[in-house]
Amino acid sequence: MNRAAIGVLLLAGLTVFDNRAFAEVPYFEDAVSRGDLPPMAERLPEHPRVIDFTEEHKEIGKYGGDLVTIMGRSRDIRMAVVYGYTRLVGYDENLVLKPDILESLDVNDAGNVFTLHIRKGHKWSDGTPFTAEDFRYYWEDIVNNDELFPVGPPRFLFVDDEPATFEVLDDYTVQYSWSQPNPFFLIELAGTRPPFIYRPAHYLKQFHKKYRDAAELDAIVEERGLRNWAVLHTDKDRPYKLENTERPSLEPWLIRTKEPSDRFIFERNPYYHRVDPNGNQLPYIDRMIFNISNAKLVPAKVGADEADLQSRILSLKDYTFLKQSEANKNFKVRLWDVGYGAYAALYPNLTCSDPVWRKLLRDVRFRHALSLAINRTEINRVMFFGLATPTNNTVLPKSPLFKPEYRTAFIEFDLKKANALLDEIGLTTRDDDGIRLLPDGRPLEIIVETMGENPEHDDMLELIADNWKKAGIKLFVKGLQREVLRNRAYSGETIMSIFNGIDNGLATPGSVPSEFVPVQQDNLQWPKWGQYFQTDGEAGEAPDMPAAKELMDLYGKWIRGNDAGRKEAWQRILDINAENMFSIGLIGNVPQPVVVNTQLRNVPEKGIHSWEPGAFFGIYRPDTFWWDR
Structure with a gap:
């Protein structure tokens, strides 16, 4: 367009x-x-x-x-x-x-x-x-x-x-x-x-030094115990x-x-x-009421009819329990599609500080080997009742940019091929437990850091660990708070992490390709490159891999291009990501349970549960939901 x-x-x-x-x-x-x-x-x-x-x-x-x-x-x-x-x-x-x-x-x-x-x-x-x-x-x-x-x-x-x-x-x-x-x-x-x-200028001006008497403003700041008027203004x-x-x-x-x-x-x-x-x-609807509860108790509370509309904190593992509760409760459980490129993905930190790990993680053969040694079909069957889809971390079939190979490249479970790639890299020496050794003699032990917010991530890693061990790789899980993990990744301490896949699996040529290009510090596969871009080179590191440099060139072409040019840039960006597997998608298309009171109207029977774009329920206009009582 x-x-x-x-x-x-x-x-x-x-x-x-x-x-x-x-x-x-x-x-x-x-x-x-x-x-x-x-x-x-x-x-x-x-x-x-x-x-x-x-x-x-x-x-x-x-x-x-x-x-x-x-x-x-x-x-x-x-x-x-x-x-x-x-x-x-x-x-x-x-x-x-x-x-x-x-x-x-x-x-x-x-x-x-x-x-x-x-x-x-x-x-x-x-x-x-x-x-x-x-x-x-x-x-x-x-x-x-x-x-x-x-x-x-x-x-x-x-x-x-x-x-x-x-x-x-x-x-x-x-x-x-x-x-x-x-x-x-x-x-x-x-x-x-x-x-x-x-x-709201008329309201905020009373807290701005340009519009308020200095003595009056100082008195308010002092009364609130704040540092200065700017903190007061921001607080208001x-x-x-x-x-x-x-x-x-x-x-x-x-x-x-x-x-x-x-x-x-x-x-x-x-x-x-x-x-x-x-x-x-x-x-x-006259009033929205948000009740705050321990996240672990939310599925039980929803099952006890304590919510009229609920998706937050619920996951597919709650579906069976909630579905069983439908019979004698006033709600129905619907399954919506999701907008994530993957439900979960591994993020090798290509900008980690450890020089041995940095060199290994940047070898595309190593990333391919890690992916080939993951049994995604087992994860799907054990954890998601077979309802999910093994996938890379990429755009969804509903995206006009989608190609089937983006989803399927290097995701088949093939331990023989994985071991062959690891041997080809030169990781042929093993210890007495069969774990391969790094070039400097350390065992090939990957610590995967989690944000501790999704127990299913830990369960997936447990299944992955069993198969990685057959490839001579030891996996350890380290749970951290979100901010701690991000700060460790930004500083280069994190080797690998697990988190949700890309937010915008429904990308169009007009969407910003920032999740596939090293322009954001929050992208856990290359945080220092993203930091370098966001700070105009004052922090972080300049991309120094050929593929990363090409991604940055393509990002510039997308910014400057017309509609056709943007689509061409997007397609090449996705090609490079599929070839290089900068993040390792695990499983996708995991349906999102949405619990809706039986008397609540105008909530779609089927929708897309997506942060960006979509705002979860936002694009379906909750201001039009109403009670038929």
């Missing part, structure tokens, strides 16, 4: 809609009658976002009720932002980008000028108009303020070293432009964790973490519970901008 077509597509979200004749939301009737809240017609934008129920297989619902779900820790209340999926531009169920908060968006043919049109009459949750000032405040007073953002604006607002040129065209129109195309901009705006390039903002119950929002439900708590209540936003085809203001 060319850029002109994208511009037309995004304009298609505009619907002229007269909402003045429709009845009030029952939840707000008393507040409206008391004069505490304006009637619905005055709360909605002139042109609200009308959700297309025909396209999205919905039915007109009824107002009312609470929806309960369970989280494993209080910090996961941020899932309200994920599930609510309120974005300037967002994906629909078919993963097509459409305006959401924005009324429309113009993109020029060159893809370097983006004009954002705000809905007139759209208001923050406290009734204050949402305007271009909220974008200006973010750009000028937050990300270009050295005390709030010492490193400057986020990376997606740059093209190479060129920051965006930001302009306010009028009260409801802003523009971002660069001299070169910026293919990251729209994708970032539609992301599961959005960048929030707008902020946090649009994703939801720690401030007073901060105005554009989300469908508003946080009303302060931490600490084991029960968080989110109340419907009276100024929310979406309506159904009949003009009813969304959301249908």
Whole structure:
């Protein structure tokens, strides 16, 4: 799709809609009658976002009720932002980008000028108009303020070293432009964790030294025991973490519970901008309730009917128990497809500090041998009832970039071939236990580090260890906290780790290929290369393998290319990853159990459970879910 077509597509979200004749939301009737809240017609934008129920297989619902779900820790209340999926531009169920908060968006043919049109009459949750000032405040007073953002604006607002040129065209129109195309901009705006390039200026200005009397601001900082005004401002903002119950929002439900708590209540936003085809203001459900529980207890609680909608923390191993509980409970268990490239993958750290291990891990024959010595069929049968699929860590068949060989290369279980490759490398000497020796005489013992969050990873490693031993490789498992593991990988201490596969298994030519190219420190197969890119060479190491250098060249071609050029770059990137097996996929297509109360409507029978793109339930519009009671 060319850029002109994208511009037309995004304009298609505009619907002229007269909402003045429709009845009030029952939840707000008393507040409206008391004069505490304006009637619905005055709360909605002139042109609200009308959700297309025909396209999205919905039915007109009824107002009312609470929806309960369970989280494993209080910090996961941020899932309200994920599930609510309120974005300037967002994906629909078919993963097509459409305006959401924005009324429309113009993109020029060159893809370097983006004009954002705000809905007139759209208001923050406290009734204050949402305007271009909220974008200006973010750009000028937050990300270009050295005390709030010492490193400057986020990376997606740059093209190479060129920051965006930001302009306010009028009260409801802003523009971002660069001299070169910026293919990251729209994708970032539609992301599961959005960048929030707008902020409630009217609220945050009271904590900004540019707008508040210095003595008054110092007094607040001192009273709170904070370091300075910038810490105070950041503390009062946090649009994703939801720690401030007073901060105005554009989300469908508003946080009303302060931490600490084991029960968080989110109340419907009276100024929310979406309506159904009949003009009813969304959301249908009045309150979202997040109960916090020990993760180990969540399947049992769900099986005891303590959640209305649940996927988080559940896995396929819980399916049999939950299915058995259906008969005398008020829920059904559905199996959704997943968007991960693999359910789990091994990540050899090609930038580890140990020179002997670094040389060995960078030998593609060694990575192929490790893969060939894994019995994925056994993992599937023992752990996933045969319902999963042995796979590499790559794009899914539903991706337009998919090739069958991406999924199947070097994944057959062949110990004879694995042993032959290890011999070919020169690892022919073994100790008395049959374990091969490294060139420096150490036994070939691989410590695989886990984040301790998924017990199934440990179970997979146990099965892998049995077969690797037959190839002369000893495997040890080391459980760590997520941040500890990441820091060890970043510093080069980690030799190998296990984690989920790529997030975006549904990639298109327009998707950013960052999970297959060494541009992110978080990519556990090459963290130092990613760190080098993200810090402009100030930290980490420059890629020094020919394949990695080619990937970086292709990444540049993707950034600068037209639609055909981007697809060509993507395809070659995937070819290189398949040939080199930089990460070793184990198993994929593991269905995700989704438990849904039998009286909850508009939840798809079959969906894709994906972080990016998709926001788990987000693209299915939880604001349209309703109770049929």
